[in-house]
Amino acid sequence: MFRRHSQPTESAVAIWLACGCALVSLAVSGCSNMQSQAANVEGVRLYQQGNYQQASNRFQQAIAQNPTSPEGYYNLAAALQQTGTLYNRPADLQQAEILYNQCLERDPNHADAHRGLAVLLNETGRQKDAFSLLNNWAAANPTSAEPKIELARLLEETGQTDQAKTQLVEALTVDPHNARALTALGRLRDQSGNYAQALSDYQRSLSVNRFQPDVAARVAQLQAATTPVVAAAPTPSATPRTASGWTPSVRY
Numbered sequence: 001m002f003r004r005h006s007q008p009t010e011s012a013v014a015i016w017l018a019c020g021c022a023l024v025s026l027a028v029s030g031c032s033n034m035q036s037q038a039a040n041v042e043g044v045r046l047y048q049q050g051n052y053q054q055a056s057n058r059f060q061q062a063i064a065q066n067p068t069s070p071e072g073y074y075n076l077a078a079a080l081q082q083t084g085t086l087y088n089r090p091a092d093l094q095q096a097e098i099l100y101n102q103c104l105e106r107d108p109n110h111a112d113a114h115r116g117l118a119v120l121l122n123e124t125g126r127q128k129d130a131f132s133l134l135n136n137w138a139a140a141n142p143t144s145a146e147p148k149i150e151l152a153r154l155l156e157e158t159g160q161t162d163q164a165k166t167q168l169v170e171a172l173t174v175d176p177h178n179a180r181a182l183t184a185l186g187r188l189r190d191q192s193g194n195y196a197q198a199l200s201d202y203q204r205s206l207s208v209n210r211f212q213p214d215v216a217a218r219v220a221q222l223q224a225a226t227t228p229v230v231a232a233a234p235t236p237s238a239t240p241r242t243a244s245g246w247t248p249s250v251r252y
Helices: 012-048 052-065 070-086 090-106 110-122 127-142 146-157 161-174 179-189 195-208 213-224
Strands: none
Touching: 012 052, 012 070, 052 070, 070 090, 070 110, 090 110, 090 195, 110 127, 110 146, 127 146, 146 161, 146 179, 161 179, 179 195, 195 213
16 A cells, blocks of 8 residues: 655656556566566476476576575575485585575474475584474474474484384374374384384374375285284385485475
C-alpha cells in the first residue's frame, strides 16, 4: 500500500510515477525469484544425473538471483560436498562448509543443512564439532523431533547404537507419529534381532507414511518368516555416497 506524501503540492503524476517504479521493482524481484527457482530445479536435475559441476553452476546462478533463499546455498554445498569427497578436493569441502553455514544463517532450522554439515565435520576429523552442532540445534528446539533424529543418525554412524536408540525414543516422545523416527528405530531394533518390536515400529511408520517401499518389503519379510531372520541390508543406491553412507539430497 502506497501512501500520499504529506505535502499538498505533490502532483498526481508524481504519485503514479512513484507507484509505477515500485511496481516495476516488485515485478523484477518476483522475476528474480522465479529465475532462481528455475536454476535450482535445473541444478537438481543435473545433480541427480551425476553432473555435479554443471549442477554447481546452476546453484550459483540461483544464489545470485535470490541471495536470501537458503536453498541455493544448501544445494551448492551438497554438490561441492559430493565432488570434494568423490574426487578428493579439500577446497570443495571447505567451501561446502561455508555454504552450509550461510544456509543456516538464513534458516536456522534447515534440517538437511544441519545433517550435511554434521557429516562433513565428522568426516574431516571433527566429530566433537559435529555433535556440538546437532546438540546445540536440539537445545534450541526442544519440541522438535528433527534434531534428535539427526543426532541418532550421527550416533549410529559413530558406533553408538544404544545412544542412537535413546535419541529416537526421545524424538518419538516429542512427536509420536514421526515416520522417520519410527523407521529408524525399527531398523536399529531389526539389526539387533528384536524383530517383533521392529515389526511394530515399521507398521506404525507405514501407518503415517505408506510411501516407503523398502519398509513395506521388510514388513512382508518379517510377517512371512517362520524362523528368525537376519536384518535386511540397506538397498543399494545408484547414487554415489559419501564415506558415511549419506547421500546429500538437493532440494527444489
